[in-house]
Amino acid sequence: MKRFDISVLGELNCDLILYGLPAVLEPEREHLANDFAMTLGSSSAIFAHNISLLGSRVGFTSCIGGDPLGKFCVDRLVESGVDVSGVKCLPDKTTGVTVILPLAKNRQILTYPGTTFDLQYTHLNLDYLTSAAHFHLSSFFLLRSLRPDLPELFRRMKQAGLTTSLDTNDDPENLWAKDVKTVLQSVDVFLPNEQEACKLVRTGDLDSALDALSRLVPIVVIKCGAQGAIAKRGKDRFYAASLSGQPVDTVGAGDSFNAGFLHKYIHGADIQDCLEYGNASAGLSTTRAGGTEAFRDRQHREAFLQRCGKA
Ligand SMILES: Nc1ncnc2c1ncn2[C@@H]1O[C@H](COP(=O)(O)OP(=O)(O)O)[C@@H](O)[C@H]1O
Ligand SMILES: [Mg+2]
Known part of the structure; x- marks a missing residue:
């Protein structure tokens, strides 16, 4: 039995959210917010935090700077049960941050x-990364050095016997270069959203994106x-509605x-169950601000999943 169910590699930073600002922001004026939240941000970290609270054993690899915001992010991951021994501290650098208005x-x-932008191959511990059944990477385009x-x-990762998954998220340069498709040759489950799927295979409609991507990876899932979400494995198609x-x-x-x-996938469920649980988990996330707050509240999380019949 491997040490972890899943190794997660990607970026780690926090979100600062200012609520209740005026509808229009004017230059050189001081605008007052009426509420403020500091919460764990970044695709990879939100993913790792939430899959850990669903019950998977997670090992996380990333890097932070030597500042308090980096420590805040690591503390949040630890609270959720994620193993953070793969997180490297670069004392002279600054952890990223997103301000949401x-x-x-x-x-x-x-x-x-x-x-x-600083996370590099030399920061990775391959033994640590392969001590899991599955490997996941988020935010392909933001990991510039890697x-x-x-x-x-x-x-x-494939050679070491792990199954793999990728969520590129959006390409800020909007180029969708060839190296993504090279990586897809070693990906078992690819999870783009609808816009990303269409841009990658340069098509305007969802059906042809699903078909084209299903020829590149064993399982494609489009959010x-x-x-809701659709999936294709070989010739078989699956669909699950999002929560209302x-x-x-x-x-x-x-x-x-x-x-x-x-x-669900790591624990051997069939694709329909995986899709439905994905939508329930996404639905839970939308009940609170930020990507992790709804998951952190144990009572809220358990009651919500029970109401969806997914406890
Ligand atoms: N407005 C919404 N109402 C209900 N569920 C939603 C809504 N937006 C997103 N979701 C849920 O979150 C999932 C992912 O959302 P989506 O916006 O497609 O992905 P991304 O956040 O990567 O852009 C959806 O498949 C759905 O389950
Ligand atoms: Mg996304």
């Missing part, structure tokens, strides 16, 4: 990537926001979906 009509999202090594790293109800905040919904889906 939910305004009346839309959100302003401002990110300083910080140590996300990106050239990712095809080889995924090949090594479609309020429309007005979301409080969809930050981290995709990562929470991945947590639910992969928690």
Whole structure:
């Protein structure tokens, strides 16, 4: 039996959310928020935190700077039960941060990537990464220093007998270069959202994206926001509706979906169950601000999953 169910590799930073700002922000004026939250951010960390609280044994690899925000992120992961011995501290660097301004009509999202851009192959401990049954990577395009090594790293994970999954998230440069497809050769489960799926295979419609991607990976899962999620394995298609109800905040919904889906996948469930649990987990995430707050509250988490018939 391996030490972990899943090894997670990716970025680690926090979200600062300022609520209740005026609808329009004017230059050189001081605008007052009426509430503030500091919460664990970043796709990989939200995923690791939430899949741990669903019951998987998680080993996390990333890097932080020598600042208090980095320590805050690590503390949150530890609280959720994640093993953080793969998190390297780079004392002269600064951990990244995202400032989120939910305004009346839309959100302003401002990110300083910080140590996300510094994570390198030399920071990785391959024995630690392979001491799990499954390997997952999030935020392919943000891991700038690590990106050239990712095809080889995924090949090594497969060689070591792990199953693998990838959620690229969006490409800020919008190029969707060839190296993503090279990595997909060593990916068992690929989990993009609808826009990302279409951009990667350069098509405008969901059905052809699903077909094209299903020729590249054994299982493709496409997240479609309020429309739920679809999957394809070989010729077989699967669909599960998302939960109804007005979301409080969809930050981290995709990562929470991945947590639910992969928690079931790692434990051998069939794809329909994985999809339904993914939607339940994403639905839970949308009941509170940020990507992890709904999961941290044990009573809330357990009651919600019970109501969905997923306890
Ligand atoms: N407005 C919504 N109502 C209900 N569920 C939602 C909503 N937005 C997202 N979800 C849930 O979160 C999952 C992932 O959301 P999506 O927005 O597609 O991914 P991402 O966050 O990666 O962009 C969906 O499959 C669904 O289960
Ligand atoms: Mg996403």
